[in-house]
Amino acid sequence: MKQPYTRKGVVQISEIANGLIDPVLAKRAGINTLLLGSWDEIAGEEFADCTRPEKIAWPRRASEMAGEGGYQPGVLTVACEGARALFLTHAQGELIQRINGFFGFPAINQMRIVQKPVAPPPKRNRKPKPLTGERARHLEEMVDGIESDALKAALTRLGTAVLSSRKK
Structure with a gap:
């Protein structure tokens, strides 16, 4: 019987990263990278841009100590920005159903909403100092033959950033 094809030596970085991150997330927050x-x-x-799942708190069970099986759904903590938390409160039943549908079983029975910033602060866009001397002449020669003004301006900005970052 022919063995199914398996990849040898080729593994995607995302598989490695998820393999490293998932156990930490599961231990600390009860969630995985697939949910995130x-x-x-x-x-x-409506809520993708203003919310982020933070953790799932699974309840401790007395039956766990006794060695009995049994499952109880957890509480999902969701970070939400500002006034949108009120709207999320009203829609939490539907969101819980979507999450349970994602997991394929009733994993969540309650949501805890925490108001806090979700989006990372915007990055400051620093403009490089204008080139002078030999570097400026070299860059001008490189983009001289380009007819499109927009392309020429973009390449000049790129060249200025690249050439200004080099040490003399």
Whole structure:
């Protein structure tokens, strides 16, 4: 019987990263990278940009100590920006259903909403200092034959950033 094809030696970086990150997330927050990566689809257009799942708190069970099986759904903590938390409160039942649909079983029975900033602060866009001397002449020669003004301006900005970052 022929063995199924398996990749030898080729592994995607995302598989390695998820393999390293998932155990830490599971231990610390009770969530995995698959939930984080799919959050925009789960939350929908209305809440994707202003919410982020933070952790799932699974309840401790007395039956766990006794060695009995049994499962209880957890509480998902969601970070939400400002006044949108009120709208999220009203839509939390639908969101819980979407999350449970994502997991394929009733993993969540309650949501805890925490108001805090979700988006990272915007990066400052520093403009490089204008080139002078030999570097400026060299860059001008490189973009001289380009006819499109927009392309020429873009390449000049790129060249200025690249050439100004080099040490003399």
